Amino acid sequence: MEKNNAPLLEMRNIKKGFFGNQVLTDINFTLEAGQVLGLVGENGAGKSTLMKILFGMDVIRETGGYEGDVLIEGEKVQFNTPFDALKAGIGMVHQEFSLIPGFTATENILLNREPKKKSVISEVFGQRLDTLDYKEMDNRAAKAIEKMGVDIDQKMVISSMPVGHKQFTEIARELSKENLKLLILDEPTAVLTEQEAQALLDSIRGMASRGIAVIFITHRLQEILSVCDKVVIMRDGYVVKDVAARETDVRDITHYMVGREVAAxxxxxxxxxxxxxxxxxxxxxxxxxxxxxxxxxxDLDVKEGEILGIGGLAGQGKLGIPNGVMGLYEAGGTVEFDGKPIALNSPRKCLDSQLAFVSEDRRGVGLLLDESLEWNVAFPAMQVQNKFLKRLGFFTWRDEKAIHQVTNQYIEELQIKCTGSGQKARELSGGNQQKVCLAKAFALEPRFLFVSEPTRGIDVGAKALVLEALKKFNRESGVTVVMISSELEELRQVCDRIAIVSGGRIAGILPADHSSEEFGMLMVSQVK
Known part of the structure; x- marks a missing residue:
């Protein structure tokens, strides 16, 4: 094959076994320079594993490598570490953030590639005593942010950033690399609001027009159709369809992804x-x-037994409400639950009052990643309510049988794809981790549940399942649920009423069967 005629990327007959499962079987596809490829499939279909192979992630080498060939511009490559992939012009933005919390956006964007300035001392004692050129760092970071087309505060420290801005910082870091030929985006819009996601899609088109190829993994199928040139659909470790985006639609993609019809x-x-x-x-x-x-x-009143939705545009306050009530960020005002005041800025008092919260930041505050699913599901209930414990006199020990039982109950109910209840949370795909966060909240058997972005990063089949589980939890256990989501249609499917937040206040509350347009008008209204 002539190098000039070769595609930018070719993956041939890729096979991989992982944690005792055959995860990939005979994967083949090609990608041209400047082309945007949408990679879709249910959680556990093998998408992230395939990208880890392409990016030379350590976990692939540590679990026995893979079979098959990866070719870049017609030449076979073997990436043993991500540094090899980066050298070849491949960048990747992962589901899990790899940012340094105490550093600013600029420092993270240019990490290990900081421009330096010579000084009299470094001229004498060598380049190790060069100083950082902060002005040039600011310029380069600003250019990368401009290329991305989404405005973020480059001087803000990562630990203070909302989750969407962390995602944009990761993307800007890749765009700041001069030799970037191919960018892998693994669920980049999962943490973004609709507005932010639209800005990112525009940015992807901009990258493609500059000749950068993009592999875009997302569960938002409409985004795939609006931005991609071709779609590769995976199911159970196989490529089941490789098609031009203009020749398919959401229904067709869904059918191939899940092998069954999913209600719209x-x-x-x-x-x-x-x-x-x-x-x-x-x-x-x-x-x-x-x-x-x-x-x-x-000001908001929640009725006993209802599912109340909270929606609104990016940054208008919908995520802030549950985080403030549950004490994760400093808050003021008053909250009464069941006729009694709830102390703000005290997460423990909320939990003691039988409130629970599934956060939008599942990896930051949601999971003990290096612990088993059993420990993740049972630990909060054990800590707060002394559940799953046995006592004899002064002695207390864990009721392993009860913990095992409750975890398996939720693995089955939520169809969590795992090798068993003893598997570490870190080893699960993003969507399955989200289901563990729900199971953990359900195990608390709360009277009131805040659930923020419950289907973030979850595929179309699992999304219906999770929303159904929330409805069932509400109906059968009588739990009042407040669900916060960036996706209005999702709220309309599940909720009884929907409150729209605009400018940090409630712009209005309507029954869920009102039209999308009416909710849209509330989103853009300016509440005085």
Missing amino acids: GGAAHDIRDHSDARTIMSIRKLWVDMPGEIVRNV
């Missing part, structure tokens, strides 16, 4: 009217100091 979204058909129910939670004049979110003056 729409407003919920079983909305219930709770107007006569008592108010279980009353929020007054709530403000929250959460980076990237405006929560100024929220």
